Amino acid sequence: MTTAPSFTTTLRDKLPTRLTRATRALALATLISNIGIILTGGAVRLTASGLGCPEWPRCTADSWVATQEMGMHGAIEFGNRLLTYVLVAICAAMFFSVVRLWNTHRPLVVMSIVILAGIPLQAVIGGITVWTNLNPWVVSLHFLVSAGLVMVATMLLNRVSLELRAPGQLDAPLVDGARDGVTSGLAPIILAASWVAVVLGTVVTGTGPHAGDPGSPRHGFDPDLVTRMHVVPVYILCAAAVVLIIRQLRLQTSPAQRRAAWLLVAVILGQGAIGYWQHFTGLPILLVWFHMLGSALLMVAATMVFDRYRAKYRTRGLGDPAEPETLDAAPTAR
Numbered sequence: 550m551t552t553a554p555s556f557t558t559t560l561r562d563k564l565p566t567r568l569t570r571a572t573r574a575l576a577l578a579t580l581i582s583n584i585g586i587i588l589t590g591g592a593v594r595l596t597a598s599g600l601g602c603p604e605w606p607r608c609t610a611d612s613w614v615a616t617q618e619m620g621m622h623g624a625i626e627f628g629n630r631l632l633t634y635v636l637v638a639i640c641a642a643m644f645f646s647v648v649r650l651w652n653t654h655r656p657l658v659v660m661s662i663v664i665l666a667g668i669p670l671q672a673v674i675g676g677i678t679v680w681t682n683l684n685p686w687v688v689s690l691h692f693l694v695s696a697g698l699v700m701v702a703t704m705l706l707n708r709v710s711l712e713l714r715a716p717g718q719l720d721a722p723l724v725d726g727a728r729d730g731v732t733s734g735l736a737p738i739i740l741a742a743s744w745v746a747v748v749l750g751t752v753v754t755g756t757g758p759h760a761g762d763p764g765s766p767r768h769g770f771d772p773d774l775v776t777r778m779h780v781v782p783v784y785i786l787c788a789a790a791v792v793l794i795i796r797q798l799r800l801q802t803s804p805a806q807r808r809a810a811w812l813l814v815a816v817i818l819g820q821g822a823i824g825y826w827q828h829f830t831g832l833p834i835l836l837v838w839f840h841m842l843g844s845a846l847l848m849v850a851a852t853m854v855f856d857r858y859r860a861k862y863r864t865r866g867l868g869d870p871a872e873p874e875t876l877d878a879a880p881t882a883r
Contacts, residue, residue: 564649567868568712575643576709579664580702582639584845586671587695589629591841595834599683599761601626605676633672640665643705653865654712660705667698683765685755692751692841696744696848703852708862721864726803728858735793736859739813742789743851745782747844753779757832776828783821790814793854809853816850819843 565572593599601615601622602608608615608627615623644661651658671694678687707723715721753775756768768775790813797810820843827836856862 561649565646565868566649568647568650568654568709569867570713572646573706573709573713575639575646576702576706578639579643579661580699580706580849582636583664583695583698583702584842584849586629586632586636587692587699587845588838588842589632590691590695591838593626593629594683594688594761595759595838596622596625597760597762598622598625599688599765600679602630603679605679606672630675633668637665637668640668650868653868656862657705657708660701660708663701664698664705667694667701670694671698683761685760685766685768688761689748689751689755693748696747696845699845699848700852703849704856704860707853707856707860711862712864712867715864716867718864719866723856723860723862724858726806726857727800728802728806729796729800731796732793732800732802732858735789735796736855736857739786739789739793740851740855742782742786743847746779746786747847749775749779749782750840750844754837757837759832759834759837783817783824787817787821790817793858803857806857809850809857813850813854816843816846820847 593601598621601619601624604610607613608623608630609619615627640661644658644665647654647657647661671691674687674691674694678684678691681687711721711723711725752768752770753772756770756772756775760767790810793810794814797807802810820840823836823840823843827833827840830836
């Protein structure tokens with residue numbers, strides 16, 4: 550007598566066993582959605598809607614959703630919470646698109662797990678921000694976790710894209726052009742300087758006027774002092790980017806390496822222009838929002854440079870639908 554397969558077995562058998570263009574589309578959607586949640590969160594803070602839902606996980610003590618009496622602020626904050634479920638759906642789809650490739654493409658699966666696990670972590674941190682009346686340190690942590698997820702999502706997209714560019718090839722490197730000690734040494738400096746700039750940028754934001762709610766606390770730092778501290782890693786980043794551009798002109802770098810370097814320069818110039826503009830015009834909301842977008846793009850650009858000049862990832866092939874992988878099988882030697 551044949552035993553009918555269980556629901557989990559049937560579901561597992563329907564999952565992909567091969568990387569395809571759909572996998573890359575999901576990786577791209579994962580990156581875009583993680584950037585998008587930064588922007589919607591920024592809109593909540595910049596419109597003073599941070600306590601539009603004064604409770605968590607409920608919106609109020611008596612309701613899971615925003616009510617008409619809560620007005621626009623409640624709608625904005627509750628809308629941002631609802632978008633989290635869209636993010637969960639996209640990142641879960643990304644995870645299920647690679648989970649059966651655990652034995653051959655474990656780094657891709659791990660990255661998708663990190664991103665998916667980061668979403669409930671973000672939800673908890675979001676709840677703590679509400680419970681602490683939008684404490685600026687907690688708000689900063691909320692943003693920095695999202696920045697970390699953007700970095701991981703960029704790496705995931707790079708690796709899936711590499712596999713599709715080299716179908717059937719094994720051991721093809723992600724670093725696909727020339728590099729030397731200078732460019733390899735600059736890559737982690739650029740990534741580290743970007744992170745320091747973003748971290749100090751959250752301190753500047755926590756000192757500024759956009760608290761998310763009129764009654765929320767602010768840092769007691771001198772605004773000019775923290776702003777000057779914030780630009781120090783930016784100057785280091787600018788110097789490193791210039792050296793990287795000059796150095797790669799003397800090397801046989803690949804188009805992907807050159808695009809990554811020039812993207813970094815473009816983001817730095819854009820961020821610098823917006824940063825000074827908002828500083829000297831009293832931090833208008835729209836400019837601050839664009840600066841937040843620039844911070845997310847800086848993480849993308851710095852990660853792209855790091856991957857193109859330093860990453861050790863090598864292709865594993867696209868997978869074989871005729872031989873589906875299982876999570877408990879012995880790892881395949883490469």
